Amino acid sequence: MIDAIRENPVAALVVACEIAFWVFLAAAVLARYGLHWRRTSTVLLLCEPVLEVVLLVATVGDLLRGAEPTWTHGLAALYLGFTVGFGKLTVHKVDAWVAYRFAGGPAPEPRPREGAAARSHEWRLWGRVVVAWLVSCGVLGVLMLIATEPAQREVLVFWAGRATLVLVGWLVFGPVWSELSTRARPQSVSAR
Numbered sequence: 029m030i031d032a033i034r035e036n037p038v039a040a041l042v043v044a045c046e047i048a049f050w051v052f053l054a055a056a057v058l059a060r061y062g063l064h065w066r067r068t069s070t071v072l073l074l075c076e077p078v079l080e081v082v083l084l085v086a087t088v089g090d091l092l093r094g095a096e097p098t099w100t101h102g103l104a105a106l107y108l109g110f111t112v113g114f115g116k117l118t119v120h121k122v123d124a125w126v127a128y129r130f131a132g133g134p135a136p137e138p139r140p141r142e143g144a145a146a147r148s149h150e151w152r153l154w155g156r157v158v159v160a161w162l163v164s165c166g167v168l169g170v171l172m173l174i175a176t177e178p179a180q181r182e183v184l185v186f187w188a189g190r191a192t193l194v195l196v197g198w199l200v201f202g203p204v205w206s207e208l209s210t211r212a213r214p215q216s217v218s219a220r
Contacts, residue, residue: 037090039104041082041083041087042107045083045111052076053076053118055072057069059072060123061127061130061131077115083104084108084167087167087171088171092174096180097171101171102183102190104167105168105187105191106164108164108167109159109162109163109191110160112159112160113156113157113158143210146206146210147206147207147210154198157199158195164191165192168191172184
């Protein structure tokens with residue numbers, strides 16, 4: 029295990045950042061709803077973006093120190109994109125659920141299943157995917173600039189391709205599917 033961490037410190041850091049994300053989030057909701065320490069909760073939530081900065085600096089620093097780009101650098105770029113695109117939404121969803129479940133808050137709104145609301149929801153989610161893709165590809169672009177050999181860039185281009193595949197797949201099976209399926213269904217006839 030220790031050898032694997034030594035061989036792939038960026039991968040270990042991605043895992044550590046993911047674990048830390050959930051630890052900070054759990055601590056924040058515990059502080060907010062269990063202990064009623066709103067300021068402490070806010071400080072804990074502000075630690076979340078620090079994790080992304082640490083991962084970005086470590087990933088870029090690893091290549092600047094002469095490491096050869098590997099799948100771990102691509103994974104770090106995609107992780108950064110995902111956390112920027114979906115991190116805030118995840119925090120809000122968890123916060124709303126905990127407020128409802130343990131603090132007497134209102135029930136979280138369910139995801140709309142049909143109609144214009146469902147289509148709008150799917151387009152908003154896809155917008156988050158676009159943000160994640162832009163951040164991921166931006167980080168991959170920076171890493172490609174640091175890579176010294178064209179052959180070293182191939183693994184990073186591969187990850188950009190994967191990110192693009194997710195972007196297109198989400199478009200097709202998210203908003204486009206929702207548009208086609210909700211328009212194909214006959215509208216319910218109102219009772220007379």
